Amino acid sequence: MKRNSKWLMILMSLFLIFATFTACGDAGDNETQGDNVADIPTEVQSIIDKTTEIAANYALQLDGEWADEYAACLASGQGRDYAGYDNLKATLDQFRVESGAYYIYILTDMDPNDDYYEITVDGSEEPDDWMVQYETEGQFLLAQNGQPSAALSAWDNDVDDPVWSAFAPVYNSEGVVVGILGVDYPAPEILALPEWNRDTDEWNGMAHPLTPIPAED
Numbered sequence: 001m002k003r004n005s006k007w008l009m010i011l012m013s014l015f016l017i018f019a020t021f022t023a024c025g026d027a028g029d030n031e032t033q034g035d036n037v038a039d040i041p042t043e044v045q046s047i048i049d050k051t052t053e054i055a056a057n058y059a060l061q062l063d064g065e066w067a068d069e070y071a072a073c074l075a076s077g078q079g080r081d082y083a084g085y086d087n088l089k090a091t092l093d094q095f096r097v098e099s100g101a102y103y104i105y106i107l108t109d110m111d112p113n114d115d116y117y118e119i120t121v122d123g124s125e126e127p128d129d130w131m132v133q134y135e136t137e138g139q140f141l142l143a144q145n146g147q148p149s150a151a152l153s154a155w156d157n158d159v160d161d162p163v164w165s166a167f168a169p170v171y172n173s174e175g176v177v178v179g180i181l182g183v184d185y186p187a188p189e190i191l192a193l194p195e196w197n198r199d200t201d202e203w204n205g206m207a208h209p210l211t212p213i214p215a216e217d
Helices: 005-014 042-062 065-076 085-099 138-144 188-192
Strands: 103-108 116-122 132-135 155-158 161-171 177-186
Touching: 042 065, 042 085, 042 161, 042 177, 042 188, 065 085, 065 116, 065 161, 065 177, 085 103, 085 116, 138 161, 138 177, 161 188
Parallel strands: none
Antiparallel strands: 103 116, 103 177, 116 132, 155 161, 161 177
16 A cells, blocks of 8 residues: 555546455455445455455554554654654564565554545655655555455556555554554565556456444444
C-alpha cells in the first residue's frame, strides 16, 4: 500500500465496482457484491493468508508498551523529534528485515472526518515524510475495526515486482486501537495472474468496500 497518495486518489475515482471478501471464519470463504464474484484462486488466497498472518503477528508484538509509547509520540506533536521515535522505528525496521517485507509502517486516522490515513512511524529504508496522507482503503477500515485484513489486489513496486499489502490493528494498554500496522510483501506469484494486480490493464477490480464490517462481540 505504500504508494503516493495522489495515485490512490486517481485509482479510487476510476473504479466504482467493489466486491467484498471477509477474513472471518474460514480463510477460503468468499463474499460477493453485485455481479462481481470474489472467486479467489488458491495462489492468491495463499498470498492473502500469508500477508495477513505476518501483519497480525507483528501487530501483536506492538500491543501494549510499544503502542503506549507510540500514542505518546502522537500526543507530543513532535513527530520524528520525539525522544522515543528512533526506538519506535527500530522495532519496525527489525520486523521488515526478519520478515523479508519491502515496507512495514504505521497508519493512523488523524481525522475521522476526512478520507485519509496518515503514515507516521515508517520502518523503511527510505521512509515517507511524517504524516503523509494515504486515501482510505477498505482494508484499513477492517483493520481499524479489529480485523487483520489483506488487500484484494497487488500493486507494482517496480517493473515485474508485484507487492501484496496487509494491515492489522495495534492496541494500547487500554485496548484502544492507536494505529494499524501495514506490511507490503513481495508477491512474484502475481506475475502469472495479472488480473489480481490493480496496476495492470487486466485487473479484475476486486477491492474491499469502503464500509467497515462491525466487530464481533
